[in-house]
Amino acid sequence: MIQLDFEKTGGLIPAIVQDEATGEILMLAYMNQQAFEATLSTGKATYYSRSRQTLWVKGETSGNVQLVKEIRIDCDNDTILLKVEQVGRAACHTGHRSCFYKKVENGSIRIMGEPLFDPEEVYDK
Amino acid sequence: MIQLDFEKTGGLIPAIVQDEATGEILMLAYMNQQAFEATLSTGKATYYSRSRQTLWVKGETSGNVQLVKEIRIDCDNDTILLKVEQVGRAACHTGHRSCFYKKVENGSIRIMGEPLFDPEEVYDK
Numbered sequence: 687m688i689q690l691d692f693e694k695t696g697g698l699i700p701a702i703v704q705d706e707a708t709g710e711i712l713m714l715a716y717m718n719q720q721a722f723e724a725t726l727s728t729g730k731a732t733y734y735s736r737s738r739q740t741l742w743v744k745g746e747t748s749g750n751v752q753l754v755k756e757i758r759i760d761c762d763n764d765t766i767l768l769k770v771e772q773v774g775r776a777a778c779h780t781g782h783r784s785c786f787y788k789k790v791e792n793g794s795i796r797i798m799g800e801p802l803f804d805p806e807e808v809y810d811k
Numbered sequence: 812m813i814q815l816d817f818e819k820t821g822g823l824i825p826a827i828v829q830d831e832a833t834g835e836i837l838m839l840a841y842m843n844q845q846a847f848e849a850t851l852s853t854g855k856a857t858y859y860s861r862s863r864q865t866l867w868v869k870g871e872t873s874g875n876v877q878l879v880k881e882i883r884i885d886c887d888n889d890t891i892l893l894k895v896e897q898v899g900r901a902a903c904h905t906g907h908r909s910c911f912y913k914k915v916e917n918g919s920i921r922i923m924g925e926p927l928f929d930p931e932e933v934y935d936k
Contacts, residue, residue: 688920702839704836708834714827756915759914760910763913765839778886779886782886787883790851790882793851795884
């Protein structure tokens with residue numbers, strides 16, 4: 687049995703999502719115990735949506751699911767690292783490959799890369 | 812001016828720390844506004860220690876500081892990604908290179924790799 691420390695942070699712990707093939711960081715999301723167990727049992731990354739307050743199978747709307755290839759836990763048992771195969775072209779709801787497309791440069795933000803899909807076409811159907 | 816959303820999570824946001832050269836995830840820590848500004852101004856990763864409730868220059872005890880090479884912000888402005896040069900051999904207080912040395916395999920934990928230093932020698936002087 688894998689004991690994660692969900693209590694330290696009020697029931698949710700962060701999950702870093704890394705592209706298994708390239709090492710790129712795709713996003714960070716949160717899991718509760720139920721999301722972690724669903725991820726283990728289905729092999730598809732499942733998170734807890736803080737805004738919608740519900741379990742959230744990543745890609746359930748966009749089709750851009752994340753197939754979990756490896757799971758790592760940190761020293762304190764309060765952070766998860768998922769190495770995934772990102773189905774579809776992008777992980778971010780903005781259409782960018784990665785959510786981390788804003789680079790800090792000289793005290794301001796520079797947008798890196800271009801969206802790979804139009805969010806309105808994916809989410810507003 | 813860079814606006815991060817510290818309020819959503821009560822003043823602290825997670826910072827993913829990635830080895831700039833290899834792409835390996837080294838650790839996850841938390842920053843408040845002051846830690847973020849200190850990181851920007853000094854170029855050394857500075858976090859907020861939730862357990863000690865104080866600013867924490869990573870490596871101040873061990874010497875294993877993190878030189879910040881690139882900073883990324885995510886789509887929602889509530890997560891930071893630091894790409895760093897890890898001074899010394901290891902980022903984790905256990906002596907492991909990465910904090911994510913526990914691999915989930917068949918429902919249990921397998922320890923990956925060996926500590927690169929003895930924590931008692933580093934922290935108990």
